[in-house]
Amino acid sequence: MNPIIRGIAIYLFLLVLFRVLGKRSLAETTTFDFVLLLIIGEATQQALLGEDFSMTNSLILITVLIGLDMILGKFKGRFPRLDKMLEGTPLILIDQGQPLKERMKRAGVEEEDIMEAARLNHGLEQLNQIKYAVLERNGSISIIPFTAQS
Amino acid sequence: MSANNAIERVSHSLTLEEDLPLHIKGWKTQKVGGLLILILMLLTALGLFGEGPLSARKIVNGDIIVEYERYLRYQKEMDVSLRLSNQANVQVAIPIEYLDCFKIEKIVPEANESIISDGKVVYTFNVDKTGETILHFYLHAQKPGSAKGTWEVNHHNFQINQFIYP
Numbered sequence: 001m002n003p004i005i006r007g008i009a010i011y012l013f014l015l016v017l018f019r020v021l022g023k024r025s026l027a028e029t030t031t032f033d034f035v036l037l038l039i040i041g042e043a044t045q046q047a048l049l050g051e052d053f054s055m056t057n058s059l060i061l062i063t064v065l066i067g068l069d070m071i072l073g074k075f076k077g078r079f080p081r082l083d084k085m086l087e088g089t090p091l092i093l094i095d096q097g098q099p100l101k102e103r104m105k106r107a108g109v110e111e112e113d114i115m116e117a118a119r120l121n122h123g124l125e126q127l128n129q130i131k132y133a134v135l136e137r138n139g140s141i142s143i144i145p146f147t148a149q150s
Numbered sequence: 151m152s153a154n155n156a157i158e159r160v161s162h163s164l165t166l167e168e169d170l171p172l173h174i175k176g177w178k179t180q181k182v183g184g185l186l187i188l189i190l191m192l193l194t195a196l197g198l199f200g201e202g203p204l205s206a207r208k209i210v211n212g213d214i215i216v217e218y219e220r221y222l223r224y225q226k227e228m229d230v231s232l233r234l235s236n237q238a239n240v241q242v243a244i245p246i247e248y249l250d251c252f253k254i255e256k257i258v259p260e261a262n263e264s265i266i267s268d269g270k271v272v273y274t275f276n277v278d279k280t281g282e283t284i285l286h287f288y289l290h291a292q293k294p295g296s297a298k299g300t301w302e303v304n305h306h307n308f309q310i311n312q313f314i315y316p
Contacts (some may be wrong), residue, residue, distance in 0.1 A: 001224070001294065001316055009316075020179065020180055020183030020187075021180070021183075048223065051225060069211055084169055085172070087170060088172070088176060089167055089168055089169040090166050090167070090168055091168060091174065092160050092162060092164070092166070092168060095158070095160045095162060095282070100158040100160065101158075102156045102157045102158055103157060106157065106173070106177045107173075107177075117173055120154055132162065133166060134164070134166065144164070147302070
C-alpha cells in the first residue's frame with residue numbers, strides 16, 4: 001500500500017482513538033501505561049513500514065506524519081471550533097475551595113489527583129486552600145491557591 | 151438531559167474559555183467510543199478480522215472438504231486445507247485471477263506437477279494408497295480487498311470468497 005495512505009490512516013486513527021479515550025488517560029501515565037505506549041509504538045511502526053525497511057520509505061513516512069501535523073496545526077489556527085474539538089478546552093474542577101463533584105466524575109479526576117498537583121506545585125496541605133483547580137487542555141491540573149487578598 | 155443539569159455551572163474570575171457544552175458532548179462521545187471499542191474487541195475475538203468462528207469456512211463436496219479463512223489481513227499468511235478421502239490422485243486447479251491476490255508460500259506436500267491451463271494453475275499430486283489425504287496451501291495475502299475464485303479439486307468445484315483487510 002502507498003506509504004502516504006498508510007501514514008494518513010494511522011495518523012487519523014490514533015488522533016480519533018486518543019481523543020475518544022480522553023485527555024486524562026495520557027496525563028495519568030503510570031509505568032505500565034508507559035510500557036503500553038511503547039507496545040503501541042511498536043505495533044504502529046510495523047503497520048507503517050510494512051515489509052519495506054528502506055530509508056526512502058521511512059523518510060516518506062516521517063515527512064507525511066510531520067506534514068499532516070503541520071496541516072492540522074494550520075487548520076486548528078484557522079478554525080477555532082476544530083481546535084476546541086481536537087484539543088478540548090480547560091475545565092474547572094474546584095471553585096472557591098469547593099470540589100465540583102459531577103465535573104470531576106465525568107472527567108475521571110479524583111480529589112487525590114488534585115491534591116497531588118496542589119502538593120507538588122504549591123506545597124498545599126488542604127483542599128480548602130485551593131481557590132481554583134483547572135484540568136488543562138494537555139491533561140495536567142493547574143492549581144490557583146487562595147492568596148491573602150482573596 | 152437531567153444528568154447534564156447535574157453538572158455544576160461556575161461563574162469564575164479566570165481568563166479562561168471553558169466550553170461546557172463541548173465538554174458534555176465530549177463525555178458522551180467518549181462513552182459511545184468506549185462502547186464501540188468493546189464491541190470491536192468482541193468482534194475481533196470472534197474473528198471479524200480473521201482467526202475465529204466468524205471467519206472459519208468449511209465447504210464439503212462429496213468426499214472432499216476445503217477449509218479456509220473468510221477474513222484475512224494484508225501480508226498475512228493463511229492456510230487453505232483440503233481433506234480428501236478415497237481419491238487415487240489429486241488435481242487442484244486454482245484460477246490465475248484468484249492467485250493475483252496471493253503469493254503461494256508453500257504447498258505441503260509438494261505437487262508432482264504444476265501446469266497452467268485454461269486460465270488456471272493446475273497442481274497434480276500422486277497418491278499411492280487410497281485413504282485420507284490432507285493438502286495445505288499456504289498463501290500470503292498481497293492485495294487488499296475482495297478475493298474470489300472457484301477452486302476445482304478432482305472436478306469438484308469450491309467457491310472461495312475472501313476479504314483481505316488492508
